[in-house]
Amino acid sequence: MSSETTDVVNPEADRKIRRFQVMRRLTNLYPDPRYLEIGVCKGKTFDRVPATRKVAVDPAFRFDHVAMEAAHPEAAYHPVPSDDYFAKHAGPDDEFDVVYLDGLHVYDQTLRDLLNALEHLQPRGTIVIDDTRPPTYLAAIRDRPDFDAERRRTGSDAKEWMGDVFKVVHFIQAFCPYLRYATIANNHGQTVVWRGQRDEPPVRELAAIHDMTFEDFTESLDVMRLKPFRAIRRELRRDLGL
Numbered sequence: 001m002s003s004e005t006t007d008v009v010n011p012e013a014d015r016k017i018r019r020f021q022v023m024r025r026l027t028n029l030y031p032d033p034r035y036l037e038i039g040v041c042k043g044k045t046f047d048r049v050p051a052t053r054k055v056a057v058d059p060a061f062r063f064d065h066v067a068m069e070a071a072h073p074e075a076a077y078h079p080v081p082s083d084d085y086f087a088k089h090a091g092p093d094d095e096f097d098v099v100y101l102d103g104l105h106v107y108d109q110t111l112r113d114l115l116n117a118l119e120h121l122q123p124r125g126t127i128v129i130d131d132t133r134p135p136t137y138l139a140a141i142r143d144r145p146d147f148d149a150e151r152r153r154t155g156s157d158a159k160e161w162m163g164d165v166f167k168v169v170h171f172i173q174a175f176c177p178y179l180r181y182a183t184i185a186n187n188h189g190q191t192v193v194w195r196g197q198r199d200e201p202p203v204r205e206l207a208a209i210h211d212m213t214f215e216d217f218t219e220s221l222d223v224m225r226l227k228p229f230r231a232i233r234r235e236l237r238r239d240l241g242l
Contacts, residue, residue: 014186014228019130020048022190022229023100026126027051029233029242030097036120038082038113039103039130043068055096057085057103082109086116095122102130105163106142107210111171114193124240126194131162132169133189133224137214140164162189166217166224170209173223174202180239185226192232196239 027033027049035051040058054075056065065077078085082103099117101110110129117127134140138156141147142164151158169191172179180196183189203223204212227235236242 014230017184017187017229019102019187019190020045022128022184022187022192023049023098025229025233026098026128026192029126029237033098034096034122035098035100036096036117037100037102038085038117039101040077041102045100045102051098057082082113082116086113086119090116090120094120095125096120097122097125099125099127100130101127105131105144105161105165107164107167107171110165110168114168114172121195123195124242126192126236126240129165129168129191129193131165131189132183132191133226134162134166134214134217135160135188140166140214140217160188164212167209167212169224170204170212170220171206173200174204174209175206180236181225182227182232182235183224184229184232186228191224192229192236194236194240 023045027035032052034053035049036055037046038057040046040056040061042062046056052074056075056077059079059081061077061079065079069075069077078089099121101113101117103109103113114127114129121127136158138147138150138158139160139162141150144161147161169183172181172193177198178195179193180198181191181193183191203220
């Protein structure tokens with residue numbers, strides 16, 4: 001049995017990989033990587049990703065981004081919502097090799113971020129969408145206030161909130177046959193997206209995607225294309241010629 005087949009049959013077999021490790025192993029595929037991160041927060045991932053050019057976008061950085069920009073001339077920090085960044089700050093010639101989407105954890109906003117990011121992704125670039133594999137119904141509650149209220153009601157100490165970002169993967173499957181993707185099985189759940197044709201019928205219509213529940217998600221895990229990261233990285237390298 002080939003290693004590729006083994007990867008698919010045993011998607012959970014690999015060692016857990018962290019967010020910054022995913023981003024580093026993608027940016028190092030490019031000789032002079034240009035990196036964009038949406039939803040930087042404390043910079044735990046952004047600061048650990050080496051790149052020739054780095055752009056951070058967050059409406060409320062939890063660190064002194066002015067001091068960081070002065071200390072790191074290769075990096076630019078935009079303290080604005082992602083919609084404003086794409087509409088007002090990203091130039092028509094701005095292109096990135098790797099884009100990391102970890103902003104507001106709701107379907108609508110993440111979908112807008114994805115569509116906007118595609119406009120600034122170089123032809124052989126890669127996008128990573130965070131939080132696409134909620135482990136519980138609680139983590140998949142759409143709105144943060146509702147998540148907090150349900151935690152209090154149930155007495156849960158769970159802190160992991162992913163919202164309904166998983167719906168973006170279903171949107172890609174149904175409406176973007178020009179995009180290939182797979183979801184990392186050996187971490188909390190990140191979907192890696194790159195350009196490439198897929199020949200398959202859509203699973204859901206637009207209204208059905210919007211109305212999906214956590215139960216719908218768990219019953220259609222095959223749409224997520226779960227694979228270990230090393231298999232995904234090998235696949236996109238083959239497709240993109242990296």
